[in-house]
Amino acid sequence: PAPGSAAERLALAVLTAALLATACADALDPDRPLILDGAFVRDPLFAALVAALRPGRETRVNDDGSGVAQGCALLCRADPRGPVALDLQSVVPAPLPGLADHARAWHELASATASPERKNP
Numbered sequence: 001p002a003p004g005s006a007a008e009r010l011a012l013a014v015l016t017a018a019l020l021a022t023a024c025a026d027a028l029d030p031d032r033p034l035i036l037d038g039a040f041v042r043d044p045l046f047a048a049l050v051a052a053l054r055p056g057r058e059t060r061v062n063d064d065g066s067g068v069a070q071g072c073a074l075l076c077r078a079d080p081r082g083p084v085a086l087d088l089q090s091v092v093p094a095p096l097p098g099l100a101d102h103a104r105a106w107h108e109l110a111s112a113t114a115s116p117e118r119k120n121p
Contacts, residue, residue, distance in 0.1 A: 011045075018049035019106050025054070033058035035088060037067035048094035053103055060088040 003009040017040060025034050034054065040046045041061050051059040064070070064087065 014043055014046050015049060015102075018046055018053060019103060021046075021050055022053040022103075023107070023110075025050075030054075031057065033060065035060050035062055035086075036091075037062040037064075037071075045094065047091045049096070049099070051091040052093035052096060052099055055093070055100075059091045059093075061091055062086055063089055 003012050021036070021040070025032075034050070034057070036047050036050060036059065041063065042065075047059065047061045067086070
């Protein structure tokens with residue numbers, strides 16, 4: 001059902017962002033540890049949902065808030081491969097019953113609507 005309140009719309013937005021972030025991370029390399037950074041991690045549910053959507057794989061958060069800017073600055077360094085100190089926090093997966101089933105249905109729907117065989121009305 002469509003969300004009926006502002007809180008429900010926010011919850012749906014956070015869930016959708018977590019599904020998208022997980023899909024992108026999995027497309028790049030599903031087995032690598034994932035470090036979340038930036039404005040989305042201000043909402044603790046986002047990271048917890050991402051961790052729950054990646055069972056058995058490491059998901060951590062950089063709470064610094066300036067990690068994206070620091071990453072950009074690293075790209076400008078003479079030697080961007082040098083070590084960078086990060087204060088990464090472990091993420092506890094959200095215990096949300098039915099999340100895996102919802103994620104599967106979301107991926108199936110997303111795949112069906114992105115399919116080249118889909119005809120435009």
